[in-house]
Amino acid sequence: xxxxxxxxxxxxxxxxxxxxxxxxxxxxxxxxxxxxxxxxxxxxxxxxxxxxxxxxxxxxxxxxxxxxxxxxxxxxxxxxxxxxxxxxxxxxxxxxxxxxxxxxxxxxxxxxxxxxxxxxxxxxxxxxxxxxxxxxxxxxxx
Numbered sequence: 001x002x003x004x005x006x007x008x009x010x011x012x013x014x015x016x017x018x019x020x021x022x023x024x025x026x027x028x029x030x031x032x033x034x035x036x037x038x039x040x041x042x043x044x045x046x047x048x049x050x051x052x053x054x055x056x057x058x059x060x061x062x063x064x065x066x067x068x069x070x071x072x073x074x075x076x077x078x079x080x081x082x083x084x085x086x087x088x089x090x091x092x093x094x095x096x097x098x099x100x101x102x103x104x105x106x107x108x109x110x111x112x113x114x115x116x117x118x119x120x121x122x123x124x125x126x127x128x129x130x131x132x133x134x135x136x137x138x139x140x141x142x
Contacts, residue, residue, distance in 0.1 A: 001029065003087050003105065010109050019110075020077060027079025030086070033072040046125030048118040049075035051082070053126060055133050064093050065137050069130070081123055084109075085130070094134035094141075102127050 006026070013019045037054040044051040056068045069090040071082035088105060089097050106112070106123065115123070 001026070001083075001087060003084075006084060006087060007109070016110075016114055019114075023080030023084070024076045025080070026083040027073075027076055027081075030072065030079055030083050031070055033070045037070065038072065044122070044125050044129050046128075047073075047078070047122030049073050049078045049122065051078060051122060051126060053082075053129055057137065060093070065141050066091060066093055067097060067130075067133060067137060071126075078119070078122065081106075081111075081119070082126065085123070085126055089130050094137045097134040098131060098138075 009022060010019060013022055033052060033054060038052050042052040042054045044053055051073045052071065054070045056070075058066045058068060060066050067090070069086050071079075071086055073079045073082060084106070085102055088100055088102050092100070103124070111123075112120070
């Protein structure tokens with residue numbers, strides 16, 4: 001699933017109840033996270049729900065580092081938010097991740113008005129965690 005497909009599907013849904021159901025469905029598409037990766041090191045602080053993000057470092061054909069993520073949460077809607085976020089950042093170089101503006105995409109989809117303050121803070125915490133990973137990866141590779 002690409003972010004453009006998600007945007008197109010969102011545009012087809014007028015009602016926010018339908019959009020929430022769609023986000024929950026997106027959460028069901030996340031690759032399963034092994035139980036041992038539900039660790040303190042992978043836990044994202046600042047989220048009202050339990051959220052875990054684990055990263056794997058690979059390299060592309062140009063030998064640039066690429067960050068790949070698995071994510072999970074104990075809340076269905078948050079799993080969907082993770083699915084959207086990982087569509088934007090997983091499989092990208094640190095430079096691409098740092099240049100990305102996930103909050104702008106979530107705002108474009110209308111989440112600013114439809115997420116509770118706690119969920120918005122949690123989303124920001126996830127983004128900050130991923131951007132910190134990108135900074136750390138760049139620092140380690142230079």
